[in-house]
Each structure stands twice: as C-alpha cells, then as structure tokens.
Amino acid sequence: MAQVTAQQLPSAAHAEHEHSHLSEEEQNNNLKLGVWLYLASEIVIFSIMIVGYVILRINEEEVVAQAHEQLGVGLVTANTFVLLASSYFMVMGLRAMQRGNRAGMLRWIGATALGGIVFLIGQYIEYSELSHLGIVLGFDAASQWSTLGMRFYAPTFFHGAHVFVGVVWALEVLRRGAQGRYDNNPIGIEMFGLYWHFVDVVWIMLFTLIYLV
Amino acid sequence: MAPAENHEAAAVARPALSDYLRWSVDHKIIGVQYGVAAFLFFIVGGAMAMLIRLELWTPALDLMVSGSAYNSLFTMHGTIMIFLFIIPMWAAFGNFVVPLQLGAKDMAFPWLNAFAFWLIPPAAVVVLLGYFVNPAEAGWTAYPPLSTLFSGDGQTLWALGAHLLGISSIMGSINFIVTILNMRPPQMTLWRMPLLCWAVLATSIIAVMATPFLAGALTLLLLDRVAGTTFFDAAGGGDVLLWQNIFWFYSHPAVYIMVLPGMGVLSEVLSVHSRKPVFGYRMVGLSSMGIAFVGFTVWAHHMFTSLQPELRIPFMITTMIIAVPTGIKMFSWLGTIWGGKIRFTSAMLFALGFMSMFVIGGITGVMLAALPFDIHVHDTYFVVSHFHFVLFGGSVFAIYAALYHWFPKITGRMMNERLGKIHFLFTYFGFLFTFFPMHIVGMLGMPRRVAVYVPEFQLWNQVISFSAFVLGFSTFIVIYNVIRSYYRGPIAGANPWRALTLEWATTSPPPPTNFDDDPIPYEDPYGYGTEAAAVYLAVVERAFDGDSSGR
DSSP: OOOOOGSHHHHHHHHHSSSSSSSHHHHHHHHHHHHHHHHHHHHHHHHHHHHHHHHHHHHHHHHHHHHHHHHOHHHHHHHHHHHHHHHHHHHHHHHHHHHTTTTHHHHHHHHHHHHHHHHHHHHHHHHHHHHHHOOSSOTTTTTTTTTTHHHHHHHHHHHHHHHHHHHHHHHHHHHHTTTTTTOOOOOHHHHHHHHHHHHHHHHHIIIIIIIOO | OOOOSSOOSSSSSSOOOGGGGGGOOOOHHHHHHHHEEEEEEEHHHHHHHHHHHTTTTSSOOSSSSSHHHHHHHHHHHHHHHHHIIIIHHHHHHHHHHHHOOOOOHOOOOOOHHHHHHHHHHHHHHHHGGGSOOOOOOSSTTTTTTTTTTTTHHHHHHHHHHHHHHHHHHHHHHHHHHHHHHHOOOOOGGGGOOOOOHHHHHHHHHHHHHHHHHHHHHHHHHHHHHOOOOOOTOOTTOOOOHHHHHHHHHHEEEEHHHHHHHHHHHHHHHHHHHHTTEEETTHHHHHHHHHHHGGGOOOGGGGGGTTTOOOHHHHHHHHHHHHHHHHHHHHHHHHHHHHTOOOOOHHHHHHHHHHHHHHHHHHHHHHHHHHHHHHHHHHTTTTHHHHHHHHHHIIIIIIHHHHHHHHHHHHHHHHOOOOOOOOOHHHHHHHHHHHHHHHHHHHHTTBBHHHHHHHOGHHHHHHHHHHHHHHHHHHHHHHHHHHHHHHHSSSSSOOOTTTOOSSSGGSSSSOOTSSSSSSOOOOSSOOOOOHHHHHHHHHHHHHHIIIIOOOO
C-alpha cells in the first residue's frame, strides 16, 4: 500500500536542488556571517606568525635595531600608502555599484586590483634587496641576520600571499561585474571588500610592528 | 514505480547507492558520505590498533621489523582515528541531523559543504602516501625535534594532509555556525533547539577558533622541514616548546570537538528512550558553551613536565574547573533517566555505556589534572587509558548510539535490535577489559609508545591484547547489522522512537527538501510524558504513516 510519489524520487529531487530555497536577503546574511567567521580564523594564523616576530623583537633587540638602522623604510612606506589607497578604491567601488553605476564600479575595483599588483611588485623589490644583504628565510649560522629572516619573511610573505589572492578575487569581481551580475545585488563586492580591508588592516599591524617600532 | 529491493517495498524512495559516490550538495547525502568514509578509516585505524596489540603480546620486538615501524604504526593509528574518523564522523551526524532538527531545508552553504567533504579523501591519500617514503613516526602530536630533525618525508606529507583536514574542518564548522544561527524557521528559537544543535554549535565555534592554530603551527613546521627555518629548533634561535604550546592550544579544545557532539547525542537518546524531558535543558545547552570557553584555558596541562613551575598550578586549577560543566551534563543525564520509562534499545544501551565509561575517563582526567599525580604517570599507559576512556568509551559509544538512533531516519529501515545488543555486549566488555587494565600497568610504570617492555607486564598485556581482539571483532557485528538492515530491516516509518524533535516529523528517509513548508516545532523538544506531546506524536504519525497512499 505504500507508494512513492513523483516528488520523492531522487531525480526530481536533484532538479529541485539546483535552486536555493533561500531568499536573496537570507543568502546575503549567511554570506556575511560566513565571511566574518572565516576572517576570524585568519586572524589566528596571522597572530601566530606575528607572535613569532614579537618574541624575537623582545629577545634580540639589537638585531632588530641594527636592521632598522641599515634598512630604510622609504619603499615599504610607499607600498603601505598604495595598499591603503586601494582600500579606499574598494569602498568607492562598492558605493558606485550600490548607486547603480556599473562602469564606475569597474573603474574603482580595477584600481583596487592595480594597487594590489603594485604592492606585490614593491614587496618583490624589497625581498630581493634584503636577500642581497643576506637576510634569507632559511637559518644560516654565519649570518648576523640568522634569526631575523624567517620571522620577517613568514608573516610578510603570508600577507603577500593574501594580497595575491585578493588581486585574483578582484579580477573575478571585475569579470562578474562586467556581466552585470552585481547590478541588483552587490553582496559579492561587499564580501570581497571585507576580505580586502582585512588584508589591509593586517598590513597596518605588520608595518607598525616590523618597520616602525 | 519504486525500485523495490524485496517484496516489502520501501515506503519512501531512497537515494541510489551510486548517488553517494558522486558530488552532491544535499546535506543528507553528504552526511552519509562523511559517515561511510569515516567508518572506513575507523576500520583502517582499528586494524592498526590490532597490530599494535599483536606486537605487545610479547615483551620483545617480534612482529615489527624495527622500532621505527612501531612508531609509525601508533602515529598513523592516532592520526587516522582523530582526524579521519572521529572528527568527520561528527560532521556526518551533524550534517544529516542538524538541518532536519532545526527545520531547515539544507545547510547554509551547500556547495561549501560538499567541498569540505571532498577534501578529506585526497588528504587521507596524502597522509597515507607516507608509507611509500618514510611514514611519519613522531606520534599524532608531532613534537619537534622528533618531527623536524628525526623524521623522514612522510612527516612532511603528514603535515600537509593534516593541513588539508584542518581546512576542511574549518569550512564545515563555519557552515554549521551559520546554519544554526541563521537557518532556523521563525518558531525554532534558540531555546527550543534540540541539544544536539547546541552541542554542534559549541563544537563548531571551537573548531573555527582553534583549528587555525593547528594550521599556523603546521605551516611553521612545514617551513622548518622544507625551507630550512628554525622556528622549533633551539640551535637556530627557535623554541621547541613553541610547538607544544600552539599544538595543544588547538588540540585541547579539539578533544571537545571530538566529544561535545557525543554529549549532544546523549541528551537526545537518553530523553527519547526513557520518555522523560531532559533534566535542566538550559543548563545543558549553556554547559556546552562553558566547555567551549574553558577548553581554551587548559592546554598547558599536557606539558606539566616541561612547563615553568609557576605556571603549573594555574593550569591545574583551570583543568579541574572544566570538570564542572562536564559534571552538569552527567547529572543532567542521570536526572533525565531517573524514574523514566527506560527502553533498553541498542541506542539506549550505548548511551548508558557512554555514561559509565565517560565517568571513568572524566575521573582519571581530574586525577591527571592533579600535578603530583600527573608527574608520576606522565607518558605511561595510564594516560593512554584515560584518553581511550573519553575517546572510545565516550565518543565512539556515542557514535554507536547515534547510529542505532538515527539509522531508521537515514535509511528508512530499522536496525536489528538483537544484533545490536550482541554488538553492545562485545563492545562494552571488550572495551572495558582492554583499557581498564592499562590504568594498572600505567601506574606500575609501563611507558607508552614503546614496543618493548619489561617481562613482568606480559600477563597484563596479554589480557589487554585479547580483549582488544574481542573489541575489534565487535566491529564486524555492527557492519553486518548495517548492511543487513539496509536491505532487510523492517520499514521504520517516520517516527519509530516517537520522538518530538523535528527530524522525525518527516518521512524516513526525508525527501530532498526535507519538509514541504517551514515545519512548526513542538513547544518543548523534550516535553515527553504529557497529553499535548501524545497528541502531537499522533498527528505526526497520521500525517506520515497512517495513510501514505499519496497526497
């Protein structure tokens, strides 16, 4: 007497499953909470690397002082400015889209991606200068910088990797934006913005901690 | 119309077995995928345990070719059981049951859910590939310098695999948190949530906050291994203890990742199968959160022997404090079954088994928290016994209870209760006689992680090994029961246990969208024994089982 109705068959099920059951607002809320949780977990990983540097800063003050004396902060300051500016572009891009200005959004997000690329080039130049001075990632007992290298490169490279991911993400936002996918719902831009601002804030921490104090 | 396997056709169409082998974003399919995969790893890890016990049958090194082979054996046993069995197994039940209990139609991020699952098989392959080079042999805790200076390439693969599993776990947990907080229908308020949902919420918060510590530590470990850094090498200005601190800052909360969902299962099973409301519902929900919070403050008790003396007492105190929320749960369970109409189903037996075993594991936990005692039994079989009492006597018993409880919902068919009880007897006594004697040899001074021991411990070790083989055998009973019941078990109907939570207010197995509309939860998820509850259950029964000849 038990029967199977058409709706209960798996094939019908799969077709139905292609579409989400959620309203756009519900999906947006889920995405926001999800991205915040993701960023919370990122904070932890960065803190481990930052603490690694702080321990060195406390234990071997003279090494850090020497490094500060010999190395200028000109390049990295310029780089910091570029990254901060890109965060501003990001805000403007989102605002443009919220006002329905797709072309404006594409310009601003394009500038954001460009800022990220310039930052990465700057970081590459900085790394090659440092390696000429003998500051390298691996341990080298002969070098006076033997303990500094890994503690400097680990957080800054990890941050650089995040900038790289951000640039790729920005390009994807541009691609989707050009197709008009954000015209009615700019949540995707907003989520990218959360990530990009996060990467920026982490850099402000790293810049202050490693180069300034 | 339905592909009937035998003459008593299933009431509701089940997904085809091949659906479980494909990419799917349905949380119920993913739940089963997690469960079956995790159980396969349980068998692999269990086989390794059997080899360990075989080696320890005699005091000499006879089965293994070298001490290194034995090292990698217990390393892989621990790694597989923790990262590939228990944690994914809770993701299995969490996935299948939690959205249903909430009354949601799916998880918040179905695609992410599937992706998190499909990271596990490649991660397992990476970890096991170690056997083709030099398998990891630094224990599942991977302390440097063992894991940096004295291990082969398998250790690198181990770290990579653990990294992937950590990412999978973080993604899964973010999904659970968002689902539980955002996907409830309007009537499902937080204080109407079943306690399994509370437990999974607490577990997921721990996983999102703690697992990145593992990821960070593993990143540094990998750099030390492949890029020549010296984060954990004192000779290069690093700090060996840094690993232990970060690792346990993850791994102690992680033991609650492994047991909190089981505690949630207990509240469900004990209440349903004794027809009594959960005693102190709110306190039980809050105690999950309490455990999640206090769990972050106790990590250094794993390092009592290497810790600065002035830090020992604070960690001893926090460790003892965490027994309080755990005790709240234990007394809630006792209060729940007290005076209830207990039905000794297989699920109930395993839940009661959990209570008896977890109490022993909890008490030895407090003993180990006491510094003078810990220094004495540090790194002995007493510790091995303690964590098996909480991880097997706790988590695995709860996994079995959950299996017997929700199998009818998952497959639409009942498990065989007779086989279930036989399985319980073998598991219970096999477990007890495997791990209880370890307390004794531990206190007598037998160190863990060593293949060779003094001959005077041989009798105890043979008792332990024999019982371990009985325990290993018990697994075949449940495998047989699952396969047999999947094809021939009696049709379950929507609500075979007459439970009030929402996963039972739909067909077994549930249709792909779970519910037709937003379901309305009964006002109290555990309000058994009242007229109103009986009326509600009768309505559910009529809606799904009374006349199922279409709609």
